[in-house]
Amino acid sequence: MFDSLKSLGAIASLAKKKDAIAEAVQRVQNNLDQRTINVASPDKAVAIVTNAKLKVLSVTLDPAMLSRAGTDAATREKLQGLIAGAMNAAQARAADILKDEILREANDLGIGDLVSQSPELQKLMGRK
Numbered sequence: 001m002f003d004s005l006k007s008l009g010a011i012a013s014l015a016k017k018k019d020a021i022a023e024a025v026q027r028v029q030n031n032l033d034q035r036t037i038n039v040a041s042p043d044k045a046v047a048i049v050t051n052a053k054l055k056v057l058s059v060t061l062d063p064a065m066l067s068r069a070g071t072d073a074a075t076r077e078k079l080q081g082l083i084a085g086a087m088n089a090a091q092a093r094a095a096d097i098l099k100d101e102i103l104r105e106a107n108d109l110g111i112g113d114l115v116s117q118s119p120e121l122q123k124l125m126g127r128k
Contacts, residue, residue, distance in 0.1 A: 017109055024105040031101055032094075039089045041082040048086045052097040059083075 014021065035052040045062040061079070069076040106115040 014111065014114070017111070020109055024109060028098075028101045028105055032098065035097055037090045037093045037097075039086045039093070041086055043082075045079065046082040046086050048083075048090055050090045050094070052094045052101075054091060054094050 032052040036057065037050045037052060038047070039050075040047040045065045047058075047060040049057040049059075051057060061083075065075060065079055069079045103112060103115060106112045
């Protein structure tokens with residue numbers, strides 16, 4: 001029963017802060033656009049730059065490896081794996097940036113505890 005009352009109080013608090021929350025969401029969106037993520041494969045054959053929304057800004061491939069990939073299946077498979085690995089690393093970094101941005105804004109709004117206790121938001125931020 002007390003948990004239900006606590007939840008109602010939290011919802012009422014959020015309703016009072018709806019404009020501030022909307023502004024915070026817009027700030028997070030803008031910050032994600034501005035943050036860049038640079039990822040390179042260990043051998044530097046692949047370099048990818050994205051923003052934190054995972055918009056690919058540039059892809060750089062080693063010319064020698066790219067040339068070999070045209071005629072050598074093993075090199076082509078390696079290059080494909082390096083590109084996939086770099087994109088996966090960029091996605092992981094973007095998720096960390098999103099989590100940090102959300103938590104910072106939530107703390108600034110005084111609702112950090114709600115965010116840290118919400119299973120849905122934890123899932124969104126890559127926590128389980």
